[in-house]
Amino acid sequence: MEHINYTIDANGIAFITWDVVNSPVNIMNAVTMPAFFSTMDKALEDDTVKGIVINSAKNDFIAGGDLKWFLNYDKSKEDCYNMLLETHKAMRRMEVSEKPIVAAMNGLALGGGLELALACNHRIMTAHPKNKTGLIECSVGLFPGAGGTQRYLRMLGPQKTIQYITQSKKFSAAQALKEGIVSEICAPEEDINTKAKEWILVNEKTQQPWDNKRFQVPGTPVGVGQLSGITEFFSVSNAMAFKNTHGNMPHIKNVLSAIYYGASCGIDNALEIEARYFTDTLFTKESKNIIRSSFIFIGDAAKGKAKPKGFEKTTYNKIGVLGAGMMGAGIAYVSAKAGLEVVLKDISKEGAEKGKSYSQIVENKKLEKGYTTQEKIDALLENIYPSADVNDLKDCDLIIEAVFENEKLKNTVTKETESVIKDEVIYASNTSSIPITTLAKASSKPDKYIGLHFFSPVDKMPLVEVIVGNETSDETLAAAIDYVIKIRKVPIVVNDGRGFFTSRVFGKFVNEGISMLSEGIPPAVIENVAKKIGMPVGPLAISDEVNLKLMLDVMGEDPTLTKHEKQLEKLIGDIIKEHGRTGKKEGAGFYEYPNGAKKYLWSEWKKIFPVKEDYDEEEVGRRLLFAMVIDAYKCIDSGVLKEPKDADVGSILGLGFPIHTGGVMSYIDYIGASEFASYSEKLATQYGERFELPKSLKELIEKAENNRVFYKN
Known part of the structure; x- marks a missing residue:
């Protein structure tokens, strides 16, 4: 079947392999989900199949639901609700079957991809540093609608479920194992499918914990005061959510309701509750807006869709940053973090050293939280060379000026720097208000002059305004966008004018x-x-x-x-x-x-x-x-x-x-x-x-x- 491959090995283990055609990742939508469930039912009904492995032919497991499909969903609320019920019934057929089902999560497993895995009896995740899993739907104005709220709730309890879902928490393999979200992890060099098969061969019959009649949702105490305790907890959660969102985010309110009402009933009724609240959420204008702008528009911009056509990708090795103040230090940091060599120039070596120390401070905070290692910090700092000598800029591929917002000073720095750099090197100003066309008058090559307006703090703010002066060439614009993408920022192209756009x-x-x-x-x-x-x-x-x-x-x-x-x-x-x-x-x-x-x-x-x-x-x-x-x-x-x-x-x-x-x-x-x-x-x-x-x-x-x-x- 297109998108889903199906094989059975000599041991009677069925492999249902996601491989969505014409897509770099596996996505869940109105075409791929019916194909998957049809294949799954085939395996469940085949008496020769002893167990099932769900895996992927791509580098990642399943990236989640197709948000463009959700954005353009043009059927009625009733149709949407019924579609979700059919999805839940199909996933419940997986769960109530005694055949062991394993999710072999070889890469990213996000949103709906994890929800599908949660309906399996066993989850194995490859422990590659880039691999993440989590229910991240709230980050795009939705919430888990394929059973994620109710299965998380029954695995983690209400407190963690609310926290992890509303914050769109992503987990590494080790973190997911610790939380019980996955059952087992394997090294990147191990064969995840072999491990999945081995587990099935020693677990002939299985049952989900929540299908046991004695099952109790974790964190919901039995006995006197149970109802009042749960009600109090959710009341506080609702109050905190309103304080943070001011009632502007229907998906947050609805996910809390789905979790609250789902906690007091069996899994099947709970899934119906989730479907109803998800349907209400999908049809709000707020969710449509968030999906369109945060996922599609920002996603396209982050991929460099604004880059002029016909230009090859420009690669950078060494850049010069002029001015080691707050902005210059931040630009040097994000550039070095992206693997570039950086000459951080200031009027004194001491000033440049102080600018470099900003990177140390930011990375030390990450080290304290376990988000990096000393080896990575040392490598990053090695990329930043503090200097007071303009001649140290002569081999740079790109210059970014971030000196004080004074036209005369910027002009002086431009002329001084252009006297030592190569003719083909692009010169960018981080000005926030002075027109680029005005500043470019001090340049001997105005076609190579452009604006790169970063926002403070640079390491946290994702946007960069790429500002085109009257004489800036398309080649320069294309190369500047390549740099912004390289440092993992989001560019928008702005034509010149006082104050630009933002x-x-x-x-x-x-x-x-x-x-x-x-x-x-x-x-x-x-x-x-x-x-x-x-x-x-x-x-x-x-x-x-x-x-x-x-x-x-x-x-x-x-x-x-x-x-x-x-x-x-x-x-x-x-x-x-x-x-x-x-x-x-x-x-x-x-x-x-x-x-x-x-x-x-x-x-x-x-x-x-x-x-x-x-x-x-x-x-x-x-x-x-x-x-x-x-x-x-x-x-x-x-x-503009x-x-x-x-x-x-x-x-x-x-x-x-x-x-x-x-x-x-x-x-x-x-x-x-x-x-x-x-x-x-x-x-x-x-x-x-x-x-x-x-x-x-x-x-x-x-x-x-x-x-x-x-x-x-």
Whole structure:
């Protein structure tokens, strides 16, 4: 059968081998699952078959469900629920059969791949360092829907089940064995199929633990207080989930419900409960948004889909990083971690050495947690060469400038560096605001000049804006994207402009927060509503991190400020001049920063900006998001960005825009095109032209089908 191979050996052991055609990995969907279950039923009904091994002809076992299939699922809720019930019945036929079934997990076994393995009597996993297993569906807006919630629950108990599923926890082979998720591990050089066969030959009849009438879910005590104890535990879990998600993530709420209600009944009823909650989840707009943006859009970007066609892959061996401050040190670290040699140059050797020490600090923390070894740390540090001598850059394949955000300084560094490097070497600037075309004027080869805007902290933030100047060549762009992919970051291509995309759009979020404070909206309301709508941090806290002095300097250099932005410029200047509030660095911004204590909002703001009582929390949240969304569309309209999906990827990874909405452009579809237009008009009437929609967006909204401007689902 296509996708699934079937053989029986001389001992009566059936091998059901996953080998999905035209795919680098095995995926579970409407085609492959029926093929698998048909083959499994054939083996179960054959009296000559003594046991069954499920394995893979590919490097990995099963990568999980086909998310594109889920995203484009176009049947009814009832059809979906019935499909899941049929899946559960087929997997239960495996479990209630007395024939021993072994999952030979030779590589990655994630999501549905692990769920299938959990329905087997024995699981063997190859202990290769890259091999991982786990139920990771929550990371893409879903939760395990092929029995994973209920089998985890019966194997691990409710506490670990909730933790591991909601956090999409991945396990190495050793960790999976310790947790009891797999039964046995084998070395990479061992034949996993032989081990599976050996187990079957000594285990002629089997039964799943939860099919024993005396089975009790671990962690659910028997006797007095049992019900109240379980209820209390799940109540706390629900409260914690709401605190973290603010009710924006239906899949988290639904998975907790599936686990809670499934704990009090037998496996078959529990699987029906899971199917019902999974169906409800799949049909939410939040899950569709998360799947589309986090898996498809970000996945495509991470593979370098934006790279211009017709250019061979550029390989790098040695790069130069100019400036060993926080950004330069981070860029040096991720480059060295990717196996590249790095010359980390600063104005002094001591400064360069300090920059290198950042890598040591980051890796030492990982060592303490057992995530790395001293040998790996030593090898990484060996890749970083601290220097104060520009001549040490002469053999580099790529230069990344990360000096202080000052045009004159950057120009000086460009000329100094270009005097020693080869003509073909690309020169990239990590600037966050100065146009690349402007900086490239100091270069003797502007076609080789490009922007690589990293985010802080570099080792944790996945996005890199690849900024194209007026004279940047496609060859340079292609090579720059190859570097970003090499260091395992996600590139989006941005055309030149002040603030590019992320800095510009995020500025609207910050500006709106400060504007609302000046209008008398309590600062705690502004900050808490920002988190409630899904932003990771409030606009006032971000302002303190950036520093009001720096914000004022950037505004002062921007000739394109709007009327509203000029008013903000004066307001920020007054805050600095009259109250001495500049930011976190100085210990006094919108927040107070007492030594060794948690920061708190400065109490005097209510005297400076008297509080009004008639504010609307929904309006506060929408002002923060609409300000970003409208400006993000202007980036597309003006050509700063090419496609809406680039805005979605950049906003999620670079700005922390609420992922359940799908990103800045998906947000319009999320709340509905007509609602977005009418609410924007309301905000524009009350607060000014910054909320007015561009003519082209109005036209798109007028033509929108099913109230969606950009995406069908």
